[in-house]
Amino acid sequence: MGxxxxxxxxxxxxxxxxxxMLLRELKDPRLSGMISITGVDVTRDNSYATCYVTILDTSGDEEKEHERQAQAIEGLESARGLIRREIGKEIKLRHVPELIFKIDRSMEYGRHIDEVIRKLEHNDE
Structure with missing residues (x-):
């Protein structure tokens, strides 16, 4: 079911x-820069919420990018309690979901698909 x-x-x-909170309240240096929450999936029983995080890094260095992503996830996990408390204040729920933070790889996947399509178009010509 959907x-x-x-x-x-x-x-x-x-x-x-x-x-x-990322814009105004969280002051962790690991959470500086362009960090975006692209989506949140909540389980049917509201016990878990998977938060997908995108870090916009224009350096082009893949190793630095992965290190930056790991640091951002660590920063979000360390602020998990504060974030849950704020969610509990603002949304009237019987149980505030446990937060799980994951890197959103959809942009990377989209770039890969674009590259594959360009190669196919180039081979056709």
Whole structure:
């Protein structure tokens, strides 16, 4: 079955709260720069919320990018309690979901697919 309407609304509210906190409240140096919460998936029973994180890094160095991603995830995990408390204040839920932070790889995948399509188009010509 598909994701429920309620889980989608809760996920969107959680995404907004975390995004706002990244901009204004979280002062961890590991969370500096362009960090975006691209989506939040909430389980049916609202016990877990998987938060997908994108770090926009224009350096082009893949090793630095992976290190930066690991640091950002560490920073978010260390602020997990503060984030959950804020979610509990703003959203009236019986149980605030446990937060799981994952790197969103959809942009990398999209670039890879574009590259494959360009190669196919180039081979056709």
């Amino acid at each position: 994701k429920g309407y309620r889980q989608g609304r809760i996920g969107e509210e959680i995404r907004k709260i975390i995004s706002r």
